[in-house]
Amino acid sequence: MPPAADFVPTARCRTGRRVPILLAAFVPLFFSFTAAGLAAERPTYPPRDFATYRPEAAAVKIVNEEAPTIDGDLTDPIWARATLIDEFYQLDPETGEPGSERTELRIVYDDENLYFAIHLYDEEPGNIIASIKTRDGNQGNNDFFRIYLDPMMTRRNGYGFEVNPLGARTDVVIQNNTDVLEEWDTIWAAEARITDEGWVAEVMVPFRGLSYDPAQTDWGFDFQRVIRRKNERVRWTSVAAATRFEDISRSGTLTGVRPATAGIGLEVQLYERASYRYRWTGEDEGSLLGRFGGNLYYKITPSLTGTLTANPDFSDAPLDERQVNTTRFQLFQPETRDFFLQDVATFEFGGFGFFESENGRPFFSRNIGLANGRSVAIIGGGKISGDIGGIGVGALTAVTSGTGLDNRKQVLSVGRLTAPIFDESKLGLILTNGDPSGNSDNTVAGADFQYRNSDIGGGNILQTDIFYQRSYSNVRDDDHAFGLGVDFPNEPWGGFFRFKQIGTDFHPALGFVNRRSIRQYNGEVLLRDRERGFRWVDAGATFDIYTDLDDTLQSRFNEFRVGINHDFTQYYIKVFDYFENVTGGFDLPGDVPVPAGKYGWTNAGTYFQTPAGSLYRIEWETECCRFYNGDYFKSELRLEFRPTTSLIFIPTYTATWIDLPTGAVDIHVLAANFIVNFTPDMSIRTQVQYDNISEGFGLSVRYRWEYEPGQEIFASFGQSAIVSRTGFTSEVAQFSLRLGQTYRF
Numbered sequence: 001m002p003p004a005a006d007f008v009p010t011a012r013c014r015t016g017r018r019v020p021i022l023l024a025a026f027v028p029l030f031f032s033f034t035a036a037g038l039a040a041e042r043p044t045y046p047p048r049d050f051a052t053y054r055p056e057a058a059a060v061k062i063v064n065e066e067a068p069t070i071d072g073d074l075t076d077p078i079w080a081r082a083t084l085i086d087e088f089y090q091l092d093p094e095t096g097e098p099g100s101e102r103t104e105l106r107i108v109y110d111d112e113n114l115y116f117a118i119h120l121y122d123e124e125p126g127n128i129i130a131s132i133k134t135r136d137g138n139q140g141n142n143d144f145f146r147i148y149l150d151p152m153m154t155r156r157n158g159y160g161f162e163v164n165p166l167g168a169r170t171d172v173v174i175q176n177n178t179d180v181l182e183e184w185d186t187i188w189a190a191e192a193r194i195t196d197e198g199w200v201a202e203v204m205v206p207f208r209g210l211s212y213d214p215a216q217t218d219w220g221f222d223f224q225r226v227i228r229r230k231n232e233r234v235r236w237t238s239v240a241a242a243t244r245f246e247d248i249s250r251s252g253t254l255t256g257v258r259p260a261t262a263g264i265g266l267e268v269q270l271y272e273r274a275s276y277r278y279r280w281t282g283e284d285e286g287s288l289l290g291r292f293g294g295n296l297y298y299k300i301t302p303s304l305t306g307t308l309t310a311n312p313d314f315s316d317a318p319l320d321e322r323q324v325n326t327t328r329f330q331l332f333q334p335e336t337r338d339f340f341l342q343d344v345a346t347f348e349f350g351g352f353g354f355f356e357s358e359n360g361r362p363f364f365s366r367n368i369g370l371a372n373g374r375s376v377a378i379i380g381g382g383k384i385s386g387d388i389g390g391i392g393v394g395a396l397t398a399v400t401s402g403t404g405l406d407n408r409k410q411v412l413s414v415g416r417l418t419a420p421i422f423d424e425s426k427l428g429l430i431l432t433n434g435d436p437s438g439n440s441d442n443t444v445a446g447a448d449f450q451y452r453n454s455d456i457g458g459g460n461i462l463q464t465d466i467f468y469q470r471s472y473s474n475v476r477d478d479d480h481a482f483g484l485g486v487d488f489p490n491e492p493w494g495g496f497f498r499f500k501q502i503g504t505d506f507h508p509a510l511g512f513v514n515r516r517s518i519r520q521y522n523g524e525v526l527l528r529d530r531e532r533g534f535r536w537v538d539a540g541a542t543f544d545i546y547t548d549l550d551d552t553l554q555s556r557f558n559e560f561r562v563g564i565n566h567d568f569t570q571y572y573i574k575v576f577d578y579f580e581n582v583t584g585g586f587d588l589p590g591d592v593p594v595p596a597g598k599y600g601w602t603n604a605g606t607y608f609q610t611p612a613g614s615l616y617r618i619e620w621e622t623e624c625c626r627f628y629n630g631d632y633f634k635s636e637l638r639l640e641f642r643p644t645t646s647l648i649f650i651p652t653y654t655a656t657w658i659d660l661p662t663g664a665v666d667i668h669v670l671a672a673n674f675i676v677n678f679t680p681d682m683s684i685r686t687q688v689q690y691d692n693i694s695e696g697f698g699l700s701v702r703y704r705w706e707y708e709p710g711q712e713i714f715a716s717f718g719q720s721a722i723v724s725r726t727g728f729t730s731e732v733a734q735f736s737l738r739l740g741q742t743y744r745f
Contacts, residue, residue, distance in 0.1 A: 043086075043087075043098050043102065044098065045087050045089075045098060048089070048096075048239075050089070050096060050237075050239040050240060050459070051455065051458055051459035053237055053239065053250075054237060054250065054251075054252055054253065055085075055087070055236060055237055055252040055253075056252060056253040056254075056255055057083050057085050057107065057221070057252065057253070057254055057255070058083055058254075058255045058256050059083060059107050059108070059109050059114075059254050059255065059256050059257050060081055060082055060083050060107065060108045060109070060256075061108075061109060061110070061256070061258065062078055062081070062108050062109070062110050063110060064110045064111055064112065066078050066110070067110050067113065067115065068108075068115055068117070068202060069202075070115075070189045070190065070191050070202045070203070070204045071191050071202065072167070072191035072192050072193040072200055072201060072202055073200075073202075074117050074119060074200050074202065076117075078108060079106050079108075079117050081108070082106035082107055082108045082117065083106060083107045083108070084104060084105070084106055085104070085105040085106075085107070085223065085236060086102065086103065086104045086105070087236070088103050088223075088225065088234040088235065088236060089234060089235065089239045090232060090233065090234050090239075091224075091233040091234070091235055091238075091239060091240065091241055091243055092231070092232065092233055092241050092535070093230075093231065093232060093535060095239070095240065095241045096239055099225070099227075099232070099234035100227070100230060100232060101120070101121050101122050101123065101198065101227060102121040103118070103119070103120050103121065103145075103225050103234065104118070104119040104121075105117070105118050105119075105223055106118075107254065109257060109259070111259065111260035112206060112207060112208070112259070112260070113204050113205060113206050113207065114149075114204070114205045114207070114257075115202070115203070115204055116147060116201075116202065116203040116204075116205075117200075117201075117202055118145060118163075118200065118201045118202075118203070119197075119198070119200050120143070120145065120198045120199050120200070120201075120225060121197055121198040122197070122198035122199065122227070124229075125194055125195065125196060125197065125198050125199070127229050128143050128165055128194055128198070128199055128229075129141065129142050129143050129228040129229055130142050130143060130164055130165035130166045130194065130199075130645060131166075131642045131644075131645050131648075132164055132166065132168045132645075132648075132677070133166050133167075133168050133645060133646060133677030133678075133679060133680045133683070134168055134648075134675060134677050134680070134683055135168065135169055135170075135680055135681060135683070135704075135706070136169070136170050136171070136182070136183075136185070137168055137170065137675075137677075139162060139164045139168060139170060141228065141617070141640075141642070142164045142165070142166075142168075142226075142228055143164060143165055143199070143225075143226060143227055143228045143229075144162055144163060144164040144165075144225075144226055144228075145162070145163060145201070145223065145224065145225045145226070146160050146161065146162045146223070146224045146245070147160070147161045147162075147203065147205075147222075147223055148160055148174075148220070148221060148222040148223065148224070148248050148251060149161070149205070149210065149219060149220070149221060149254075150219055150220025150221065150248055150251060151210050151211065151212035151213070151216065151219050151220075151257075152211070152212065152213060152216060152220075152303070152387065152390075153216055153218055153219060153220050153253075154220065154420065155177075155220055155248060155249050155250075155251060155423070155424065156175075156176045156177050156248070156249065156420070156424055156426075156452075157173075157174060157175050157176060157392075158173075158174045158220060158248050158251075159171065159172070159173060159174065159210060160172040160173075160174060160180075160245070161188065161190075161203060161205060163190045163192055163201050163203060164192065165192050165193070165194050165199040165201075166192065166645060166680065167190060167191050167192040167193075167201070167680045168677075168680045169188070169190050169680060170182070171184060171185060171186055171188065172184060174246050174248060175346075175348070176424075176426060176450060176452070177246055177247045177248060177249050177424070177452065177454075178246060178351065178450075178452075178463070179246070179348050180245065180246045181341070181344060183338060183341030183344070184341075185338070186206075186209030186210075187206060187208075187209055187709045187710050187742065187744075188203070188204060188205045188206060188209060188709075189203070189204040189709060190202065190203045190204070207259040207302075208265070208267070208299070208744060211302065211303040211304070211305070211386050211387055212259070212302050212303060213302065213303055213387075214258075214259070214302055217255065217256055217257055217258055218253050218254070218255050218256075218257070219253070219254045219257050220248060220251045220252075220253065220254075221236075221251060221252050221253060221254035222235065222236050222237055222238060222248060222251040222252055223235070223236045224236070224245075231535070231567075231568045231611070236252055237250055237251055237252045238250040238251060240459060241491055241530065242461075242489065242490050242491045242494070244489070247454070247461075249424055249452075249454040249461075250454060264745050265298060265299030265300075265302075265745075266296070266297070266298050266299075266744070266745040267296070267297040267298075267742065267743070267744050267745075268294065268295075268296050268297075268742070268743045268744075268745075269294050269295040269296075269297075269710075269740065269741070269742045270292075270293075270294040270740070270741050270742075270743075271292070271293055271294055271313055271738050271739060271740040271741075272290075272291075272292055272738070272739050273290070273291045273292075273293070273313055273315065273736060273737065273738040273739075274288070274289070274290050274291075274736070274737050274738075275288075275289050275291070275315070275734060275735065275736040275737070276288050276289075276734065276735050277289070277732065277733070277734040278732070278733050278734070279731070279732050280729075280730040280731060280732070280733075281731050281732075291311055291313070292311065293309070293310050293311030293312060293313055294309070294310060294311075295307060295308070295309045295312070295339070296308045296309075300384075300386075301386070301388075303386050303387040303388075304384065304385075304386035304387060304388055304393065305384070305385055305386050306382070306383070306384050307382060307383040307384070307385070308380070308381075308382050309339060309378075309380055309381050309382070309383075310379075310380045311378075311379070311380070312337075312339045312378055312380075312381075313738060314337045314338075314339070314369075315714070315716050315736045315738060316338065316702060316704070316714055316716065316738075317336045317337050317338070318336055318685075318687060318700065318702075319687045319689055319698050319700050320333050320336065321333075321334075321671075322669055322671060322689045322690075322691050322696075322698070323669075324589055324656075324667050324669060324691055324693050324694075325589070326588055326589065326656070326658070326667070328582070328586045329514045329515050330514040331514075332358040332512060332514070333366065334366075335364075335365050335366045337365075337369075340365035340366075340368070344365060346385050346392070346394030346416055347363050347365070347394050347396070347414055347416045347430070349361070349362055349363065349416070349428065349430050349446060349448055349467065349469075350448050350465060350467040350483065351448065351450045351463070351465030351467070351485060357500065357520065357522070358512050358514075359500070359502060359512070359513060359514055359515050359518075359520070360469075360481045360483075360500060360502045360506065360508075360511070360512075360513055361508065361511045361512040361513075362430055362432055362444045362446050362469050362508045362510070362511045363414045363430065363432050363444075363508070363510050363511050364510065364511050364512040365396075367412075367436050367509070367510050367511075367512075368398045368400065368412050368436065368510075369400060370404075370436065371400065371402070371403045371404035371405075371410070371436040371437050371438070372403060372404035372405055372436075372437050373404065374404030374405075375404075376400045376401050376402050376403070376404050376436075377400065377401040377402075378398055378399070378400055378401075379399045379400065379401055379409070380398070380399055381396065381397055381398035381399060382396070382397050383395065383396045383397075390419070390420060391417060391418070391419050392416075392417065392418035392419070392426075392428075393416075393417060394414075394415065394416035394417075395413075395414070395415045395416070396413065396414050396415075397411065397412070397413040398411075398412050398413075399411055399412075400412065400436065402438075403436070403437055403438035403439075404436075404437070405438075406438075408438050410434060410435070410436055410438055411434055412433075412434035412436060412510060413432065413433045413434055414430070414431070414432045414433075414510060415430070415431045415432075416428065416429070416430050416431075417429045417430075422451070423453075424452040424453060424454060425449070425450055425451045425452050426449075426450050427447070427448075427449050428447065428448045428449070428450075429445075429446070429447050430444070430445070430446045430447075430448075430469070431443070431444070431445050431446075432444045432508065432509075432510040432511065433510075434509065434510060435509035435510075436509065436510070437509070439475065440473050440474055440475040440476075440507075440509060441473065441474045442471065442472070442473050442507065442508070442509035442510070443471070443472045443473075444469055444470070444471045444472070444508045444509075444510070444511065445469065445470055445472075446467060446468060446469030446470070447467070447468055447469075448465065448466065448467035448468075449465070449466045449467075450463065450464070450465050450466075451463065451464040451465075452464075460488070460490040461487075461488070461489055461490055462486075462487070462488055463485075463486070463487040463488075463489075464484075464485065464486050464487075465483075465484070465485040465487075466482075466483070466484050466485075467481075467482060467483050468480065468481075468482040469481050469482070469506075469508075470506075471505070471506050471507045471508050473505075473507050473509070476505045476507050477505040478505070479503035479504060479505035479506040479507070480503050480506060481500070481501060481502045481503060481506045482500075482501055483498065483499055483500035483501065484498070484499045485497070485498040485499070486498075491528045491530070492527055492528050492529055492530075493525075493526070493527055494525075494526045494528070495523065495524050495525040495526055496523055496524055497521075497522075497523035498520075498521070498522050498523060499519070499520065499521055500519070500520045501518070501519045501520075501549075502515065502516050502517070502518050502520075503516065503517070503549075504516055504517040504549070515546070517548055517549050518546050518547065518548060518549070518554065519546070519547045519548075519549065519551070520544070520545070520546050521543070521544075521545045521547075522542070522543060522544040522545065523542070523543055524540060524541065524542040524543075525540065525541050526538065526539075526540040527539045527540070534564045534565055534566045535565040535566065535567070535568065536564070536565050537562075537563070537564050537565075538561070538562065538563045538564070538565075538572075539561070539562050540559075540560075540561050540562075541558070541559065541560050541561075542557075542558070542559040542561075543556070543557065543558050543559075544556070544557040544558075545557075552581070553579065553581060554580075554581050554583075555579065555580055555581070556577075556578065556579040557576070557577070557578055557579075558576070558577040559574055559575070559576050559577075560574065560575045561573065561574040561575075561607075563607070567611065568611035569608075569609065569610050569611055570607065570608065570609040571606075571607070571608055572606065572607035572608075573604075573605075573606060574604065574605040574606070574607065574623075575602065575603070575604055575605075576602065576603040576604070576605060576623065577600075577601075577602045577603075578599075578600065578601050578602070578603070579598070579599070579600045580598070580599045580600075580628070581598050581599075582594060582595070582596050582597055582598075582599065583596060584596055588658060588660075588665055589665055589667060589693045590663070590664075590665030590667075590693065591663070592658065592660055592662055592663035592664065592665050593662045593663070594628055594660070594662070595662070599628045599629060601626035601627065601628070601629075602626065603623050603624060603625060603626055603632070604623070604624060604625070605621065605622055605623040605624070606620075606621070606622050607620070607621045608620045608621075615641070615642060615643065616639065616640060616641050616642070617639070617640040618637075618638075618639055618640075619637075619638040619639075619640075620635070620636070620637050620638070621635075621636045622634065622635050622636075627658055627660070628660060629660065629661060630658060630659050630660030630661060630664075631657075631658070631659040631660075632656075632657070632658055632659075633656070633657045634654070634655070634656045634657075635653075635654070635655050635656075636652075636653075636654045637652065637653050637654075638650070638651075638652045639651050639652075645677075646676060646677050646678065647674075647675070647676060647677075648673070648674070648675040648677075649672070649673075649674050649675075650672065650673040650674075650675075651670075651671070651672040651673075652669075652670070652671045652672070653668075653669070653670050653671075654667075654668070654669040654670075655667070655668050655669075656668075665693075666692070667691070667692065667693055668691065668692045669689075669690075669691040670688075670689070670690045670691070671687070671688065671689045671690075672686075672687070672688045673685065673686065673687055674686040674688075681705065681706040681707070682704070682705040682706070682707075683703070683704055684701065684702070684703045685700075685701070685702045685704075686699075686700070686701045686702075687699070687700040687701075690723060695722050695723055695724045696720070696721075696722065696723075697719075697720065697721040697722065697723045697728075698718075698719070698720055699717075699718065699719040699720075700716065700717075700718050701716065701717045701718075702714070702715075702716045703715045703716070709742075710741070710742030710743075710744075711740070711741055711742065712739075712740045713737075713738075713739060713740075714736075714737075714738040714739075714740065715735075715736065715737050715738070716734075716735070716736045717733075717734070717735050717736075718732075718733065718734045719732070719733045719734075720732050720733075
């Protein structure tokens, strides 16, 4: 899928218009205005220069006893006194025009919480798209809104809170306008419902879940709304078609926020887990295990949190995405465990998602709990994350039970500091120590600098990243890695260039390296035209080049593509050109050898995607017809069915046919996700996976019910097996039941 073609839906809000005094005195009447009267005519606003437009709104303080009930009913009397924001502009399809439907946002706060009331008028409430009830689900197919909060007024780091018409909630952390941590979770509340006038929602965000400076009373703030059937995004500020979800550099300001210190800043999460595991292979063996554990969070300051964990539980982690490797190099498998994902953005290094390539990462949390290819238990650990005097701080230490081969405990640590510089830029340091395998003493030290300017040539964005890191080991020579990246993510012209060098002995034992002794050059040029009768027309070229350290070409990949987005159905045609210098032969899956030699070939491909928000969605990508010195065809098909608001079925099928002079192999990878959402806080998720190369079958069923904020019941069942021509051979089955409670003091 071409990354530049992604449409990242968002939500927003507007400021400026005031409620008539007479209406403010009669709250029920105020909230019963008809949609026809408010939304039939598009509002008019003063002319705005969106390159410099930074609106402000004052937060209204209330006493705790006046707090509204979070039930989706906007008739609470306190909302008549609230700050009103109602001036919203389109990002697309009509950039800079007022939103086609009226949106009203009101804000109050008390000592402990921020409260938001949102009235999203719609002339056709029967056509509002709402199909997701999942907590932290992908709401891109739905109508929804997002609230952006930047308590430190950094214009770069903040939080996002998203709600759809069914009350489904998603929360994220945003770092330096580039990284989005979707796995971050905090305790907050929201209720929403569809009405005759559109839909309404109420949101409560506790101050305890945020990092903030009590002396900083002005917060960065923005709001964005998506009307899915119109594929319309409206936002309070940051009004530009190229504005991405994670960009809060041009956010507005919420003034007068003065939270009181609530409690002692202590949060305790406890769990009790019982599990039964049965192994069919070898001797039949069943085992029953009971386990207690938990996390302790302490607000050292309102902006700095310390965490202790004991016996962390990962039974709720989803199955890893099944991959079959047709390259010479190790594949990257992303982190899926919530404990490490909660702060993963704190330890991100180098920028640009590490230059769109994971090779050379100094820290990869998946190594904690994995040693010598085997899983090992994590006994406990501690973390510190947050901000000290404007300096971003992240530190993690974990103790594992062994090396995968013996019971020698390992202490593994990482530390990260970042400091803001200029208006939008930052400097950073990272240090890791430890080797999960126990085979060496290993340390990595690194530094990075990110320059960002979101006002180049009238509102364009320019970002540059530079990094350097060096590894120290008692079994390898010390060596380094370094790189440079420049990104220009704008329209109609955009693109990037990146360079990275990985030394021969660069060895981050807590990181990830799959290709050493290389120099990598990759980049892209993209032209996006919105004036041809389509939503947009794309033309782009991408390159990715590897050489050895003597500048001898090792690999080259070029892609040329053209595409259109018509009513949010995307069509792409692509041409690929490859070169591989195989210095030592290797085997493809199925034991098909690729001899040493130089290979070059050219392929063609297609990409097709139907719009989000309908009963079904199709995403299909193909590539044909050469691979090394043989024949090749690959097809990736992903379907998404949403027959009701409670049911989601997502089957995927990837088929690859390779026929070389040395042999042939067919690769088939099948997966399916089936999700049942009884409510936004109760769901069952089922995953099934299979590939014909390993003949491995995996099944995961996970039930979660958060019956109160911070209180949950979780149950899971997992099954692994071998499915071959001789039949179904069970390997391991496991059932777990976990009770979790959260206490705040």
